[in-house]
Amino acid sequence: MMLQLMLSFLATLPISGIFDAGWNSFFRNQSQIDLQVSNMKKLNLDTLILQYSIDKTQRFYDSALPFAAGTANNSYFERIIPSAASQNMSIYLGVYAENDGWWTTPDDTYLFRQRDNSIKVIDELLAKFPQAAIKGFYIPHEIARYYWQVPADMQRLVNNFVKPVSDYAHSKNKTMMISPFFNQDLETSAQDYQFFRDMLVNSSVDIIAVQDGVGSNAARRNFSVEYLTAIHRAAVETKKLFWTNVELFEGSAPADITRIQDQCVNASNISLKLISYDYSTLTLDHYSQSMQVLYADLIIFNAKYTCIHQNNAFFNNSCYIYCPVNYFKFNNSCVRKCPGESQFIYDSGCVSNCPDNYQIDGINCVLKSGDKTVLIIGAVAGVVFAIAIGSTVAVVCISKKEQKKKNRIKLSDSCSNVVTY
Secondary structure, three states, X not given: OHHHHHHHHHHOOOEEEEEEOOOOOOOOOHHHHHHHHHHHHHOOOOEEEEOOXXXXXXXXXXXXXXXXXXXXXXXXXXXXXXXXXXXXXXXXXXXXXXXXXXXXXXXXXXXXXXXXXXXXXXXXXXHHOOOOOEXXXXXXXXXXXXXXXXXXXXXXXXXXXXXXXXXXXXXXXOEEXXXXXXXXXXXXXXXXXXXXXXXXXXOOOOEEEEEOOXXXXXHHHHOHHHHHHHHHHHHHHOOOEEEEEEEOEEOOEEOOHHHHHHHHHHXXXXXXXXXXXOXXXXXXXXXXXXXXXXXXXXXXXXXXXXXXHOOOEEEOOEEEOOOOOOXXXXXXXXXXXOOOOOOEEEOOEEEOOOOOOEEEEOOEEEEOOOOOOEEEEEEEOOEEXXXXXXXXXXXXXXXXXXXXXXXXXXXXXXXXXXXXX
């Protein structure tokens, strides 16, 4: 358990981006939109993905394209893009989407229509919104192996839709993102690895932000590491950036921060970035108590892990480059110094004399050992990774039987006294 806690502390990424599907946003006026963006920045979010631009029933900006005629005009982009750009957020815009025909294996006519309309949307969006904050585009169609598992169908998907739209975005010096999902009940992780490797290799997609699926299927949390790791391998082998899309909801309600932290721990070791779905879960001007609680918890969670990844100290819900007076920095936190000149830190407390088997090192009691003191932080493919802590001790104790069983490096036989912070 101690090792697991240390691992999560060292490796956990903050959530730094969020989707906005627009459902609970488009009706707001400019001051309300500015407040929404301010709320995002309080969460330390630097990336905003606007999921939809035009679909068959609505448009989120004032479009003159023929296929947008007759759709409800929400004019949301005209308000949200300048506001987010003014806060230095990176923005990705959804292209054209027809979701009603997607949950099958669409024919080529459908795919060609998505391609042609998406390219026209890209041109119109770049003409209307020239802001440098627009880093790229997002294909809202959620790609899943189940619908494209026949190799010929998967190639149609790539060649008739995904690749030409991605190539066109590149011609405008923009990147392309997708956010697919997996279903552990319909495929193995090995099958997902092969599918996404074959799909990505010639797709021209730049970023694959896989949905962890925990919010929509509670059972999926037991499989998320296995499947995310498999798809990550496919992304690495095809030279794509791998992000994880962390679901913030539990069915139709906001999730609790403990579950979300577990999701972030599971995804952090393989992800370059964690983004989340979606802002409607945190719609504070129409909030429930659970939304309010989650928003407050996410502020602290993101502040902590943003601070830690800047190699600063997180203490009393604040980030310090230098710890306050009478504190010193240890393991990205601030630890109180002992008040007496002849006192030393032992087991998070102060003692006048170090216990047996410990020696004085500066202000610390450290375990006596002829070997270098290390903190084991993980093992991959049987190779143990360790970080030297100098002479400050953080020891993980395992039995000799367990050492032999797991083929780990041998620690000191004296493991009864452990210094922890």
